[in-house]
Amino acid sequence: MEIRSTADFPRAEEEIMRIWEEKKIFEKLREKNKGKKRFIFLEGPPTANGMPHIGHALTRAVKDLILRYKAMDGYEIYPWIAGWDCHGLPVEIEVEKKLGINSKKEIEKFGVKEFNRLCRESVFKYRDEWIKMSKRIGFWIDFSNAYVTMEDYYIESVWWALKKIYEQGLLFKDYKVVPYCPRCGTPLSSHEVAQGYKLTKDPSIYVRFKLKDEDAYMLVCTTTPWTLPSNLLLAVGNEIDYALVEYEGERYYIAKDRVKEVLGEVKVIKTLKGKELVGKKYERLIPFVKVNFDAFYITHGDFVSTEEGTGIVHIAPAFGEDDFLLCKREGIPLLKPVDEEGKFTETPWKGLFVKEADPHIIQWLKENGKLFKSGEVEHNYPFCWRCGTPLLYYALDTWYIGMSKKRDDLLKNNEEVNWKPEHLKHGRFGNFLEDVKDWALSRNRYWGTPLPIWICPEGHVYIPDGKEDLLKHAKPDSVPEHFELHRPYVDELQIKCPVCGKEMKREPYLIDVWFDSGSAPFAQFHY
Ligand SMILES: [Zn+2]
Ligand SMILES: [Zn+2]
Structure with a gap:
């Protein structure tokens, strides 16, 4: 040299x-x-x-x-x-x-x-x-x-792992409210959501729900006006103190702790516990979506707090996890006038993306005497980590891995890991495990590892032992040319149910790409 x-x-x-x-x-x-x-x-x-x-x-x-x-x-x-x-x-x-x-x-x-x-x-x-x-x-x-995670040897290794997980009863489908990107048209997992929080401005409005048999209103705050046409219930806390107050000649119910902040100095007519409000009926706020079942009453929700808002929570079961579970408890079905691109399917705002409909809805509320006051709030809101679209919360069929059932094992294994830097062990990663959520695994997309679950009309489930086994179960003339373990090829196969012989259909999802890379410890060697 x-x-x-x-x-x-x-x-x-x-x-x-x-x-x-x-x-x-x-x-x-x-x-x-x-x-x-x-x-x-x-x-x-x-x-x-x-x-x-x-x-x-x-x-x-x-x-x-x-x-x-x-x-x-x-x-x-x-x-x-x-x-x-x-x-x-x-x-x-x-x-x-x-x-x-x-x-x-x-x-x-x-x-x-x-x-x-x-x-x-x-x-x-x-x-x-x-x-x-x-x-x-x-x-x-x-x-x-x-x-290379897109090659068949790798994909069938990932499938092998999913089959093992399924056999332990830890891979299951559930209808739940999940964070959803309306542009990508797919739900996201909690760790993806965590990557996309941004400080953003949203409307923060107070609306008033007229009680049916009483000359008073329930005062409610929301940052998602677009969910109001789907309102079905109002929730209060049984043990929370509420006040009936007089404000500019009208009467309002609001949590006692919130009166000052929301209304300032007002005359309190009486105070009462939330449970005394439970069961009262109210007039529907926005009438456009048809409802042919019993709804529009006040009920108890244990998630209601008086830290913000009015201590009275508006419930739209298709668009919030608490809302969804509460309506399930009450036997109330969903109202979902929004399509998979996040646009209204009915109401005067049909065709509009829900967030774009917000100002129109606020205007409508104002014109109809239902808006109490409106403003803006700056808060942390999740956006799609890939495309930057604001996420919505949606009730959807989703496949999950039951991580929460494995929590103790995960924590135990973490103790044996020699972390560098050490603070991650009981810090960021340990905290993540302490609070581990079931993994929303399925994605409604195109380019990825297909979810390897076939189901027949009788409900029998088939998960192949790799590519060879899959092809063995397929009708030979249904195997497309240049077959590979991707969409649309896997869905062109006609699979006969190994139990009853009827034709099976694949669950039409892909899996979270993070499961691909997470499988590398074994999939890099083939399984
Ligand atoms: Zn997106
Ligand atoms: Zn069958």
């Missing part, structure tokens, strides 16, 4: 890289340590459809530092292979942009087969850039044997 009087680090680095390549230093090091005590290293896979950025360079530098140290210390780093995360919304959104489309309807019209082909093509758009960057910063890893 040439020694110069002025330092030219980039040149020196390139020179060293050249020597490494030429003399196959990385390969020799691996050969030398083969069979020695193993240091297990899992490369968490990046998505290669975006350019690497400085954050990637940093984490790669840290990984490399530890691996080199361990290798010099005589360990066999295992398996020391790269990996590529290939599925999911990041890829789909990239292709949507390229095609100039922006909705699921347009994808369906374009054709799922061709759409997914473009996704596959787009995945490795920047793979060469990634490899170049990694090598340039001196990151040693085996790129030629990288695992």
